[in-house]
Amino acid sequence: MEIKFLLNKKPVSLEAEPSMPLIDLLRSLGMKSVKCGCENTVCGLCTVLLDEVPVLSCSVPAARADGHSVMTLEGLKAEAEEFVGFIADQGADQCGFCNPGYVMNTIALLRENPDPTDEEIREYLAGNLCRCSGYEGQVRGIRNYLNAKKEGRL
Amino acid sequence: MNEEKRSVGAAVRKVDSMQLLTGQPVYVDDLPEPHGCLVVKLLRSPHANAMIEEIDASAAMQIPGVVAVFTYKDVPAERYTEAGQTYPETSPHDRLILDRHLRHVGDPVALIAAENEDAAEAALDAVKVKYTVLPAVLDFHTAMDNETLVHPEDDWHALCPFTGGDPKRNICASGVEGEGDVEKVLSECDIVLEHPFHIKAVNQVPMETFRTMCDFDSNGRLHITSSTQIVFHVRRIVAHALGIPKTSIVVEKPRIGGGFGAKQTAVSEVYPAFVSWMTKRPSKLVFTRKESLEAGSPRHEMELTVRLGAMRDGTIRAIDMNVLSNAGAYGEHSWAIAGLTAHKSIPLYTSGLEAFGFKFNVVYTNRQSSGAYRGFGATQGMFAVESTVNELADKLGMDPLEIRLKNSVKEGAMMPAYYHETATSCNLDGCLEKCAEQFGWKEKFPVRVMPDGKIRAAGMAMTMQGSCISGIDVGSATVRLDDGGSYCLMIGAADMGTGCDTILSQILSDCMECPLENITISGANTDRSPYDSGSYASSTTFVTGKAVTMAAEELIEKMKALASKILGIPAEQLVFEKNAVYTQDHTKCITAAELADASMNGNEIPMEVTRSHTNPTSPPPFMAGMVEIELDPETGSVKILNYNAVVDCGTVINPALARIQAEGGIVQGIGMALTEDINYDAKGNLSENSLMKYRIPTRLETGRLHVDFAPSYEAMGPFGAKSIGEIVINTPAPALAHAIYRATGKWFRSLPITPERIVMEKGD
Ligand code: FES
Ligand code: FES
Numbered sequence: 003m004e005i006k007f008l009l010n011k012k013p014v015s016l017e018a019e020p021s022m023p024l025i026d027l028l029r030s031l032g033m034k035s036v037k038c039g040c041e042n043t044v045c046g047l048c049t050v051l052l053d054e055v056p057v058l059s060c061s062v063p064a065a066r067a068d069g070h071s072v073m074t075l076e077g078l079k080a081e082a083e084e085f086v087g088f089i090a091d092q093g094a095d096q097c098g099f100c101n102p103g104y105v106m107n108t109i110a111l112l113r114e115n116p117d118p119t120d121e122e123i124r125e126y127l128a129g130n131l132c133r134c135s136g137y138e139g140q141v142r143g144i145r146n147y148l149n150a151k152k153e154g155r156l
Numbered sequence: 157m158n159e160e161k162r163s164v165g166a167a168v169r170k171v172d173s174m175q176l177l178t179g180q181p182v183y184v185d186d187l188p189e190p191h192g193c194l195v196v197k198l199l200r201s202p203h204a205n206a207m208i209e210e211i212d213a214s215a216a217m218q219i220p221g222v223v224a225v226f227t228y229k230d231v232p233a234e235r236y237t238e239a240g241q242t243y244p245e246t247s248p249h250d251r252l253i254l255d256r257h258l259r260h261v262g263d264p265v266a267l268i269a270a271e272n273e274d275a276a277e278a279a280l281d282a283v284k285v286k287y288t289v290l291p292a293v294l295d296f297h298t299a300m301d302n303e304t305l306v307h308p309e310d311d312w313h314a315l316c317p318f319t320g321g322d323p324k325r326n327i328c329a330s331g332v333e334g335e336g337d338v339e340k341v342l343s344e345c346d347i348v349l350e351h352p353f354h355i356k357a358v359n360q361v362p363m364e365t366f367r368t369m370c371d372f373d374s375n376g377r378l379h380i381t382s383s384t385q386i387v388f389h390v391r392r393i394v395a396h397a398l399g400i401p402k403t404s405i406v407v408e409k410p411r412i413g414g415g416f417g418a419k420q421t422a423v424s425e426v427y428p429a430f431v432s433w434m435t436k437r438p439s440k441l442v443f444t445r446k447e448s449l450e451a452g453s454p455r456h457e458m459e460l461t462v463r464l465g466a467m468r469d470g471t472i473r474a475i476d477m478n479v480l481s482n483a484g485a486y487g488e489h490s491w492a493i494a495g496l497t498a499h500k501s502i503p504l505y506t507s508g509l510e511a512f513g514f515k516f517n518v519v520y521t522n523r524q525s526s527g528a529y530r531g532f533g534a535t536q537g538m539f540a541v542e543s544t545v546n547e548l549a550d551k552l553g554m555d556p557l558e559i560r561l562k563n564s565v566k567e568g569a570m571m572p573a574y575y576h577e578t579a580t581s582c583n584l585d586g587c588l589e590k591c592a593e594q595f596g597w598k599e600k601f602p603v604r605v606m607p608d609g610k611i612r613a614a615g616m617a618m619t620m621q622g623s624c625i626s627g628i629d630v631g632s633a634t635v636r637l638d639d640g641g642s643y644c645l646m647i648g649a650a651d652m653g654t655g656c657d658t659i660l661s662q663i664l665s666d667c668m669e670c671p672l673e674n675i676t677i678s679g680a681n682t683d684r685s686p687y688d689s690g691s692y693a694s695s696t697t698f699v700t701g702k703a704v705t706m707a708a709e710e711l712i713e714k715m716k717a718l719a720s721k722i723l724g725i726p727a728e729q730l731v732f733e734k735n736a737v738y739t740q741d742h743t744k745c746i747t748a749a750e751l752a753d754a755s756m757n758g759n760e761i762p763m764e765v766t767r768s769h770t771n772p773t774s775p776p777p778f779m780a781g782m783v784e785i786e787l788d789p790e791t792g793s794v795k796i797l798n799y800n801a802v803v804d805c806g807t808v809i810n811p812a813l814a815r816i817q818a819e820g821g822i823v824q825g826i827g828m829a830l831t832e833d834i835n836y837d838a839k840g841n842l843s844e845n846s847l848m849k850y851r852i853p854t855r856l857e858t859g860r861l862h863v864d865f866a867p868s869y870e871a872m873g874p875f876g877a878k879s880i881g882e883i884v885i886n887t888p889a890p891a892l893a894h895a896i897y898r899a900t901g902k903w904f905r906s907l908p909i910t911p912e913r914i915v916m917e918k919g920d
Contacts, residue, residue, distance in 0.1 A: 125856070132855075
C-alpha cells in the first residue's frame with residue numbers, strides 16, 4: 003500500500019507492505035537511531051513517538067503510520083541535547099545501544115510531567131531495558147538535569 | 157601538574173557519549189551498506205544430535221533473489237575454535253563452519269545468501285534436509301563416558317595437550333591441582349561443610365545481538381566489520397576457518413552494543429566471511445534475539461562441590477573444590493573458565509589456609525556451546541565458596557563479617573591458589589569495613605518481621621578477580637604527536653561501552669600533561685592498530701593502560717631530542733612539563749605544537765612510539781557487597797531494598813565510569829540470582845528463547861545501589877590502577893542467597909532463586 007506520513011515533521015510517501023513493522027520502515031528511511039533489542043515489545047529500544055505518544059515500533063505495523071506523524075530521535079536531537087549531557091556526566095551512556103529508546107521515552111515523560119519524582123521516572127521508563135548501566139546512573143542524570151533546571155543552572 | 161587539571165581521577169564524560177545519547181549511526185547495522193550487500197541467514201538444526209543424510213538446496217536456489225546456499229559439502233575440512241584467545245588456544249579445535257554432524261538445536265545446517273530478507277527467509281523453508289536423529293546427551297551429569305559421543309570424529313584436536321580433553325569420553329577439558337594435604341587438614345577440622353552448588357548457562361544479553369558485515373577493500377582484501385571484543389583473534393579465527401591467508405583479512409569494530417564476554421567468541425563472523433569470500437560480494441549477518449539466546453556463547457553451566465574445613469573459632473584451614481562444567485557442543489573457553497572457579501575464589505581465604513584441592517572436568521553435551529561471560533568462572537566459584545562461608549558463620553554463630561575479616565587475604569600475602577602470586581595491593585578488609593559501615597550491617601543483619609508480615613534480612617559476599625591473564629595478555633599503544641600539539645592514540649583494545657577509549661585517553665592526557673581535548677583515539681582495526689589481545693580478562697585499563705604510559709614516556713624522550721636539536725641544548729638538560737619542553741631554568745620553551753610543526757619540516761626523528769606491555773602477574777581487584785531484601789513469605793517475592801558495594805580497583809581512573817561498571821555488574825548479578833532461568837525440554841530445545849521468557853532485571857527490580865571505593869595502590873598498574881570490569885558481577889548471587897536464607901531458613905544452592913522455589917521448596 004501507499005503510506006503517507008510525517009516523519010520528523012517532513013512529509014514522506016512510499017510503497018510498503020502494510021504489515022511491515024514500523025521499525026523496519028523507519029530504519030530503511032535512514033532513521034538508524036531506532037534500535038531493535040528483542041523484536042517483541044520487551045526492551046523499549048525501538049521507542050518512537052506516534053502522534054506524540056511513545057510506541058514500540060517493532061510491534062506497530064507500518065500501515066498505522068499512514069496519515070499520522072512519527073518522530074524519531076533524529077528529529078528531536080535539540081530537545082534531547084537539553085538533558086542527555088547530564089546522563090553523560092554519570093557515564094551512564096555506556097554501550098549506548100539502549101540510549102535512543104529511553105531518551106525518546108524520557109522526552110515523552112518530561113512533556114507529560116515536567117517535574118517527575120525519581121519513582122515516577124523509574125515507573126515511566128520501566129519498559130526500557132538496559133544491560134550495561136544498572137539503571138541508577140540514568141535516573142541520577144535525569145534528576146540532576148531537573149535540579150539544574152529548577153535552580154536556573156541550565 | 158596542577159591537581160585540579162588532572163584527568164586521572166576525574167569523572168569525565170565518555171569521548172563518544174553525545175554520539176551515543178543522540179542516536180548517531182555508529183553500530184555495525186547502522187553503517188552504510190556496501191552496494192549489493194547480501195543478506196546472510198543460517199538454517200539451524202531442529203535436533204540436538206543428528207546427522208544430515210541428504211540435503212537438497214535446488215528448490216531454494218530457484219527462489220528469485222537467492223544467490224547461494226552452502227552446506228557442509230562446500231566448507232573447508234579443517235576444524236577450528238571460535239574462542240578469542242591467544243594462539244595456541246587452550247580451546248580444542250572442534251568445529252567446522254558447517255558440519256554434517258549437528259550437535260545442538262541451533263547448530264548451523266546451511267548458509268543462505270540472498271539479495272534481500274524475503275528471499276533469504278523463503279530459502280530457509282525451501283532447503284530440504286533429511287536427518288538421522290541420534291540420541292542426545294542433554295544432562296551434563298550423564299555426559300562423561302556416555303555411549304553417545306558429542307565428538308566421535310577423529311580430527312578433533314587440542315593445541316594445548318595440558319588441557320586434558322578426551323572426546324572419546326565426552327571430556328572437553330580436565331585438570332587437577334592442589335597444595336598441602338587437604339584430606340589430612342580436613343580431618344583435623346572442627347567442622348567440615350560439603351555441598352554441591354548449581355549455576356545455569358545464563359546469557360549475557362548484550363542489547364545488540366551478534367552481527368557482522370563483510371566487504372572488500374580497495375586491494376581486494378576481505379574487510380570484516382563486526383561487533384567484537386577481539387579484532388586480532390577474529391582475523392586469525394576466520395583465516396583458520398576459511399583456510400585463507402591472514403594477510404587477506406582486515407577486521408575492525410565500530411561501536412559495540414555491549415559484550416560482557418559474549419563477543420570474546422567469534423560467534424557470527426565466520427559465516428558472512430565465508431559467504432563473501434565465496435561469492436565475492438559484500439554480505440551481512442544479524443542474529444535475531446532468538447538466535448543469540450539459542451546459539452550464542454553463554455556462561456558455563458556448572459556443578460561445584462565445595463568442602464570447607466574450619467575450626468570453632470572460625471579459622472578456615474582447607475578448601476576443596478570439585479567442578480563439573482558443561483561446555484555444550486563445542487569447547488570455547490572451557491578449560492580456562494573451569495580453572496578460574498577455584499583460582500579466583502579460594503585465594504580470598506588465604507590467611508589461615510593450609511591446604512586446598514581442586515579438580516575439574518568439563519564435559520561435552522548436546523547443548524549450545526558456552527563461552528566467556530563477565531566473571532569467567534570466578535562468578536560460579538564465588539557463589540559456591542561465599543555461600544559456604546556464610547553457612548559456616550551461621551553454624552558457628554559468628555558474624556559473617558567477622559569470619560571474613562579473620563580469614564581474608566591481606567596485602568603482601570602469597571596466594572598459593574592464585575598461581576603463587578602475591579597480593580601486591582589489597583584493601584579487601586577496607587572494602588568490607590567501609591561497606592559494613594555504609595550499609596549499616598549491624599542494624600540490618602538481624603532479621604526483622606514487618607507489621608505486614610514481610611521479612612527484612614541482609615546478606616553479604618566478598619570477591620576478587622584478575623587484572624589480565626598473567627604473562628600472556630598483550631596490550632599495545634601507539635602514540636603520535638599530531639599537528640597542533642595534540643596526540644593520536646591508536647589501540648587494538650575494544651571499547652564495548654565500558655569506556656576504555658576514554659580511560660586510556662585520560663591516562664595519556666595526564667602523561668602528556670595536556671587537556672583531554674588534545675587526545676584523539678582511534679579504535680581497533682587490525683591494519684592500523686598495534687597488536688592487542690583484545691578487551692577481556694578485565695585487562696584493558698591495567699595492561700593496555702600501562703602500555704599507554706610507556707609509549708608516552710618514550711615519546712617524551714623523542715620530543716626532547718627534537719627540542720634539543722632546535723635549541724642546541726643537550727636533551728638531558730631539558731624537562732617535559734605541561735605539554736612542552738623546557739630548559740631546566742624554564743627560560744626557554746618549545747611547545748608540543750611547535751615541535752609538531754618542526755617534526756614535519758626536515759626532520760628524521762619519528763614523533764610516534766608504539767609500546768607493548770604484558771604483566772607477569774594479575775593483581776586482583778577486591779570487593780565487598782551487601783544486600784538488604786524484603787521477602788514476602790506468602791508469595792516468595794524478593795524485593796531488593798539496598799545494595800551496597802565497595803571496590804578496591806586500585807586507583808580509580810574515572811569514578812563515574814567505575815561506578816557505572818559496578819552498578820551494571822551488580823544488576824546483571826541480580827538477574828542471574830533471581831530471574832534469569834534456563835531450561836531445556838527433553839528434545840534439547842531452550843525454553844527461554846526470547847526476552848519475554850528470559851527475564852533480565854528491569855529498573856523496578858534493582859533496589860537502590862550504593863557504590864563506593866576503598867582503593868589500594870597497585871604499583872604495576874597505570875597510575876596505580878587495577879581492573880573493575882568483571883569483579884562487579886560476583887557478589888549478588890551469594891549475598892542474595894544469604895539474605896534469603898536469613899529470611900526463610902532455607903539455603904538455596906542452585907540458581908535462580910525464584911518466588912515459586914522459595915515458597916514450594918525446602919531449599920537445596
Ligand atoms: S525491539 Fe521493540 S521492544 Fe524490543
Ligand atoms: S547502555 Fe548498553 S544496554 Fe544500556
